[in-house]
Amino acid sequence: MANKGRSLAFRLVAGAALWIIAALAIGGIMISALFRDSVERNFDARLSVHVDSLIAVTTADISKRLVISRTLPDPRFNIPYSGWYWQVSDPRGTPHVRSRSLWDKALTPPQPVERGVMQTGEMEGPDGEMLRIRFIDVTLPDLPVQSPPVRFAVAARVSELKAELRPFNLALVWSLGVLGLGLGVAVAIQVRVGLQPLRRIRTALNNIREGRTEHLEGEWPAEVQPLVKELDALLEHNADVLDRARTHVGNLAHALKTPLAVLANEVSRKGGPRTEAIDRQVDAMRRWIDHYLTRARAAATGAVLGARTAVPPVLADLRRTLLRIHADKELTIEVSGGIGVAVFRGEQQDLEEMLGNLMDNACKWASTTVTLSVATDAEVLTITIDDDGPGLTPAQYEEAVGRGKRLDESSPGSGLGLAIVSDIAALYGGELKLKESPAGGLRAVLMLPAAAG
Amino acid sequence: MRLLVVEDDPDLSEQLVDALRDAGYAVDLTGDGEEAQFLGDTEPYDAVVLDLGLPTMDGMTVLERWRENGRNMPVLILTARDRWSDKVAGFDSGADDYLAKPFRVEELLARLRAVIRRAGGHASAVIGCGPLSIDTRTSRVTVDGNPVKLTGQEYRLLSYMAHNLGKVMSRTELTEHLYDQDFDLDSNTIEVFIGRLRRKLGADVIETVRGLGYRMAEPEDGE
Numbered sequence: 001m002a003n004k005g006r007s008l009a010f011r012l013v014a015g016a017a018l019w020i021i022a023a024l025a026i027g028g029i030m031i032s033a034l035f036r037d038s039v040e041r042n043f044d045a046r047l048s049v050h051v052d053s054l055i056a057v058t059t060a061d062i063s064k065r066l067v068i069s070r071t072l073p074d075p076r077f078n079i080p081y082s083g084w085y086w087q088v089s090d091p092r093g094t095p096h097v098r099s100r101s102l103w104d105k106a107l108t109p110p111q112p113v114e115r116g117v118m119q120t121g122e123m124e125g126p127d128g129e130m131l132r133i134r135f136i137d138v139t140l141p142d143l144p145v146q147s148p149p150v151r152f153a154v155a156a157r158v159s160e161l162k163a164e165l166r167p168f169n170l171a172l173v174w175s176l177g178v179l180g181l182g183l184g185v186a187v188a189i190q191v192r193v194g195l196q197p198l199r200r201i202r203t204a205l206n207n208i209r210e211g212r213t214e215h216l217e218g219e220w221p222a223e224v225q226p227l228v229k230e231l232d233a234l235l236e237h238n239a240d241v242l243d244r245a246r247t248h249v250g251n252l253a254h255a256l257k258t259p260l261a262v263l264a265n266e267v268s269r270k271g272g273p274r275t276e277a278i279d280r281q282v283d284a285m286r287r288w289i290d291h292y293l294t295r296a297r298a299a300a301t302g303a304v305l306g307a308r309t310a311v312p313p314v315l316a317d318l319r320r321t322l323l324r325i326h327a328d329k330e331l332t333i334e335v336s337g338g339i340g341v342a343v344f345r346g347e348q349q350d351l352e353e354m355l356g357n358l359m360d361n362a363c364k365w366a367s368t369t370v371t372l373s374v375a376t377d378a379e380v381l382t383i384t385i386d387d388d389g390p391g392l393t394p395a396q397y398e399e400a401v402g403r404g405k406r407l408d409e410s411s412p413g414s415g416l417g418l419a420i421v422s423d424i425a426a427l428y429g430g431e432l433k434l435k436e437s438p439a440g441g442l443r444a445v446l447m448l449p450a451a452a453g
Numbered sequence: 454m455r456l457l458v459v460e461d462d463p464d465l466s467e468q469l470v471d472a473l474r475d476a477g478y479a480v481d482l483t484g485d486g487e488e489a490q491f492l493g494d495t496e497p498y499d500a501v502v503l504d505l506g507l508p509t510m511d512g513m514t515v516l517e518r519w520r521e522n523g524r525n526m527p528v529l530i531l532t533a534r535d536r537w538s539d540k541v542a543g544f545d546s547g548a549d550d551y552l553a554k555p556f557r558v559e560e561l562l563a564r565l566r567a568v569i570r571r572a573g574g575h576a577s578a579v580i581g582c583g584p585l586s587i588d589t590r591t592s593r594v595t596v597d598g599n600p601v602k603l604t605g606q607e608y609r610l611l612s613y614m615a616h617n618l619g620k621v622m623s624r625t626e627l628t629e630h631l632y633d634q635d636f637d638l639d640s641n642t643i644e645v646f647i648g649r650l651r652r653k654l655g656a657d658v659i660e661t662v663r664g665l666g667y668r669m670a671e672p673e674d675g676e
Binding site: 258 | 462464465468471472506533534535536537538540541544545549550551553554555556557558567571576
């Protein structure tokens, strides 16, 4: 997956990851807010209980001064600056009575919005900390009717509230993180499993390229089935078009050859000064036809759909045929070291053309013996053909594989044979090399792509 | 030597017939597969030049039927289809040689001489019989090394007999192999040519087998 931006898997995983992160974040914030709300209400309720107790224990003495009949039970109200405070004051905030924890400081609760209603606020405490405060203005029945209301206030540090929230938030973040991770892995696995058919198609297409199968076979999911069907139809169509194109090219070439034969024979029969030139042109036309016919056939197969051809039967056919073509010479065609199970990754007719031309050439020049040997590994099929004829000089090797070059015009057939072999081999990514043979003549080494046996 | 040419292109078949007649062969021509099969099955040809793409029956089938029917005259396939798979199939169907179009007439003649020679069991292009020597490539005839001038008709008769050394040939057989289908058979013609050959080459070269026909003796020591 070189290009992540265009990979389906990446897009699916990234999209899912974005959604998972967003959903978990929003969920986390909401849960945290809900919990905070609940904790605050709980905290406020505790403060309210203290305010109620404070009202209950506050009375006016004979001189109409406000006093506390009993101390509040929570000991934190008695420790100075403990963070828990209460105060009974007038509405302006001047204390009548206050907890010992306040020492000589006063609480100054914000102005109430409505008398007789419990209210909540935040303010700075005696040691500079933020306090959460609950307060209520009440008119005490013990006091004269005209006297102002009394403000009862209880406060506690906000940090205590936060201390309750922190471990919860931490646990929440951790659990959501683990959940997110789990979901991410699940998505990745799902995408991988979900896209499995696409990978199978890729493998199947590769198999077609390698020539192991001709169609995308097997059971496919309903979503992929139409694609597979279309691909199969396309492959079939492709093979069909190639086949037709090759047939047409072949027919054209064959259709041209009879008129060419007529022309050549007519000219040589009539004689005349132009005979030789026309003869040469006819010969050139024949070579061009052969050249492009071979190329068209081979190019149509070459790299498109990999076929496989077993070498031994082709060699046996050619050997039998060549012994009859060269019946007059009483040649021996030896196969040294056994052929084994060599398989050529390509079309049978291309292998036949290459081997046929090379072996025919060897037979033409050999005095008694042509020797073949075949070696193969996983990648390369090497076929070596030796003859015991006159051979070539190194300078002639290059010429021999050049197009349509005839080394010795007196030898039957055209010099194109080796050039065509070289052309076809090149189309398959292979190579033809000419060397001096240990048998004295020419050694042709043909290297071609091998297929697994 | 009598040949059958099976070729459906009118221009090419005319050229082939002309060239082969010029080279001294008696030639029958057909451009039809079924007729070709019939002729090959019924007439005594010394060789056949066979095109593969034919109307009514393709050349390969014609050849296979001949071989199935036990007809074993040499057959040279002359075709535009020159792939090795075509050649392999051609030889496997019983062809004796394979020549791809376009071709040179000289090459066709050389190959025809070779298949006819091989069919008669002769390895060399020069056929010898006692003091007589016939070079099938150049049509030169010598007796004890001295060249002898023969007319076309005389050479054709001598060549056919030399390709069938030791075999007794009736006048009818000789006529059938020296003249094409349309020739009006007159067995006296053969007698006249035998007489001329004996005068030019020596009386003992051709032996008369009473009541049966003529025979050229097989050489005693190879050549």
